[in-house]
Amino acid sequence: MGIKYLDITGVGIEFDTNGSKFRALQNVNLRMKKGEFVSLIGHSGCGKSTVLNIVAGLHRATEGGVVLEGKEVTEPGPDRAVVFQNHSLMPWLSVYENVELAVNQVFRKTKSRAERREWIEHNLQLVNMDHALDKLPGEISGGMKQRVGIARCLAMQPKVLLMDEPFGALDALTRAQLQDSLMEIQAELGNTVIMITHDVDEAVLLSDRIVMMTNGPAASIGEILDVNLARPRDRLDLAENPEFVHLRQQVLEFLYAKHSQPAKAAQETPQPERESAAVVEALSAEEDSGAKTGGPDSEAA
Amino acid sequence: MSDTATLKPDDRYQQLLARLGSRSFIEGLILPALGILVFLLAWQFSANRIETSLGKFPGPTQVWEQIENLGAEHKRERAKEAAFYQRQEERNARKLARDPDAVIKIRNYTGKPTFFDQIITSLLTVAAGFFIANLIAIPLGIVCGLSAATYKAMNPIIQVFKPVSPLAWLPLVTMVVSATYTAEDPVFDKAFLNSAITVALCCLWPTLINTTVGVTGIDRDLVNVSRVMALSPMVHVRKIVIPAAIPMIFTGLRLSLATGWMVLIAAEMLAQNPGLGKFVWDEFQNGSSNSLGRIMVAVIAIGLIGFMLDKLMLTLQKRVSWDKSAVLR
Numbered sequence: 001m002g003i004k005y006l007d008i009t010g011v012g013i014e015f016d017t018n019g020s021k022f023r024a025l026q027n028v029n030l031r032m033k034k035g036e037f038v039s040l041i042g043h044s045g046c047g048k049s050t051v052l053n054i055v056a057g058l059h060r061a062t063e064g065g066v067v068l069e070g071k072e073v074t075e076p077g078p079d080r081a082v083v084f085q086n087h088s089l090m091p092w093l094s095v096y097e098n099v100e101l102a103v104n105q106v107f108r109k110t111k112s113r114a115e116r117r118e119w120i121e122h123n124l125q126l127v128n129m130d131h132a133l134d135k136l137p138g139e140i141s142g143g144m145k146q147r148v149g150i151a152r153c154l155a156m157q158p159k160v161l162l163m164d165e166p167f168g169a170l171d172a173l174t175r176a177q178l179q180d181s182l183m184e185i186q187a188e189l190g191n192t193v194i195m196i197t198h199d200v201d202e203a204v205l206l207s208d209r210i211v212m213m214t215n216g217p218a219a220s221i222g223e224i225l226d227v228n229l230a231r232p233r234d235r236l237d238l239a240e241n242p243e244f245v246h247l248r249q250q251v252l253e254f255l256y257a258k259h260s261q262p263a264k265a266a267q268e269t270p271q272p273e274r275e276s277a278a279v280v281e282a283l284s285a286e287e288d289s290g291a292k293t294g295g296p297d298s299e300a301a
Numbered sequence: 302m303s304d305t306a307t308l309k310p311d312d313r314y315q316q317l318l319a320r321l322g323s324r325s326f327i328e329g330l331i332l333p334a335l336g337i338l339v340f341l342l343a344w345q346f347s348a349n350r351i352e353t354s355l356g357k358f359p360g361p362t363q364v365w366e367q368i369e370n371l372g373a374e375h376k377r378e379r380a381k382e383a384a385f386y387q388r389q390e391e392r393n394a395r396k397l398a399r400d401p402d403a404v405i406k407i408r409n410y411t412g413k414p415t416f417f418d419q420i421i422t423s424l425l426t427v428a429a430g431f432f433i434a435n436l437i438a439i440p441l442g443i444v445c446g447l448s449a450a451t452y453k454a455m456n457p458i459i460q461v462f463k464p465v466s467p468l469a470w471l472p473l474v475t476m477v478v479s480a481t482y483t484a485e486d487p488v489f490d491k492a493f494l495n496s497a498i499t500v501a502l503c504c505l506w507p508t509l510i511n512t513t514v515g516v517t518g519i520d521r522d523l524v525n526v527s528r529v530m531a532l533s534p535m536v537h538v539r540k541i542v543i544p545a546a547i548p549m550i551f552t553g554l555r556l557s558l559a560t561g562w563m564v565l566i567a568a569e570m571l572a573q574n575p576g577l578g579k580f581v582w583d584e585f586q587n588g589s590s591n592s593l594g595r596i597m598v599a600v601i602a603i604g605l606i607g608f609m610l611d612k613l614m615l616t617l618q619k620r621v622s623w624d625k626s627a628v629l630r
Contacts, residue, residue, distance in 0.1 A: 057528075058525055058529075075531075076525075076528040076529045077529070077531050078529065078531055080529070082525070084522050084526070088520070088522040088525070088526050090523060090526075090541065091624065092544040092623030092624075093540075093544075101530065101540055105530045105536070106530075156530070
């Protein structure tokens with residue numbers, strides 16, 4: 001495996017919207033090692049989620065393809081578990097039953113009933129949710145729900161864990177707690193992770209590499225930034241770490257100086273612009289920064 | 302709440318008074334009672350002014366008399382029935398005492414069904430029709446909800462048959478049942494089958510449509526979760542589709558049952574199924590001075606039973622629903 005664990009090659013996708021074709025992605029190439037944590041960052045509507053959905057098998061690429069451990073991805077499967085932004089737990093199943101549904105599906109043949117029970121409890125323990133096994137999702141907080149959503153995915157023992165803005169809907173404190181939990185779990189289990197995020201700090205804190213995407217339509221990978229900060233990482237120590245600050249600066253530079261979303265582009269893209277206010281604010285802050293980033297600046301608009 | 306027991310009797314009296322004076326008490330009990338009272342007065346007042354060929358239109362007092370009459374008739378009929386069986390038993394016992402090998406006959410009592418028997422018959426008929434309808438409507442609704450192609454294929458048929466009145470179906474059902482149901486010793490009465498099938502044909506549609514809508518409206522994310530877990534179609538339906546669509550399915554079921562109960566009375570009148578519909582029809586044909594009062598009793602009974610059936614479904618829905626906080630009405 002080594003260098004070629006997950007291979008995304010020449011992926012592009014075209015959507016048919018009311019007869020007219022809309023090209024969302026073009027020529028996306030990414031290779032991942034086993035155990036690597038990669039973040040996808042970019043403006044809303046740039047096709048991050050589409051990339052993730054193609055890896056998950058929920059979307060089919062128009063050209064190019066995804067190969068995971070030598071096997072082409074053609075349909076969704078538990079080896080590519082997805083943590084969705086809004087937890088997506090079945091509201092009629094308890095915390096335990098939600099994880100059980102996934103575990104029964106994946107380990108029905110290989111684990112005994114007792115082993116499965118232990119495995120479910122173990123995974124809920126990993127995310128510190130073993131105290132609420134019999135609660136319904138409606139009875140626990142948003143952060144807890146997302147913890148259970150992560151446990152459900154971990155319990156499937158996926159080859160790649162895909163996370164679609166997993167902490168986007170949470171408040172800052174809860175988000176920090178979950179980021180710390182995720183780092184601990186990843187250190188322990190060595191999962192291969194692709195995470196979509198809007199949060200620059202989150203990307204730098206968690207990732208081994210940050211993949212920065214250009215704006216759509218026909219979005220692609222703009223730059224890839226290596227994050228070589230030593231692990232385990234501590235958010236307090238990093239806050240003043242010059243390397244962290246520099247990396248953060250580079251991402252901001254890419255997002256808001258090189259690929260800031262112009263107003264006309266916003267009109268063209270059908271997706272709503274959630275963070276336009278934040279963009280404007282950041283634009284004025286970052287306009288003067290002259291720091292240049294390294295790496296290939298491909299297909300820059 | 303919990304400290305009521307520790308209160309002195311005086312305090313409890315005060316609390317009771319406070320409850321009586323509270324807004325919720327007035328709204329919950331006084332207002333409905335007032336509404337009923339006004340209705341009864343208006344009824345009595347206007348009933349006295351309507352002359353029909355069968356006498357004055359019955360007011361609340363006459364209807365109450367008929368309720369008592371029907372109750373008394375029921376008791377008399379039960380007593381007669383019990384006496385009949387007792388006589389039969391005694392006769393058979395005597396026969397056997399004389400000759401242990403004697404062939405004894407046990408006959409069923411064939412007295413005329415009372416009002417309460419007819420209510421039971423109606424309830425059984427509507428239950429049978431409702432059951433048949435849902436056996437078809439729920440699975441079909443799930444398939445229509447899951448597959449857009451099936452829905453498109455089914456849609457014209459649903460739209461055309463949905464507004465058809467039960468009375469149009471009934472002659473067809475009657476002929477088909479007569480032709481196909483020719484068992485030597487039939488378990489079901491033909492009139493019962495005719496009524497039940499007619500009810501089924503009419504209360505199929507609300508459940509079918511609501512189930513389809515419920516299944517179509519499942520959260521995309523939950524469907525994606527199911528796809529990622531690679532759940533088999535059966536598990537997908539059982540663990541995700543049905544629970545997600547339960548609220549809409551129950552909306553359909555409640556509409557269905559209400560439709561079915563309404564349709565049943567008409568169907569029974571024409572099919573001569575010995576239920577409430579036949580009771581109304583027979584009284585109408587009978588044309589005694591009590592008939593209108595007795596029909597009015599049936600009208601009230603039909604209304605009350607319809608109301609109770611809906612409450613029953615609501616209770617069932619609350620039981621089955623996973624979302625205990627949802628406001629159901």
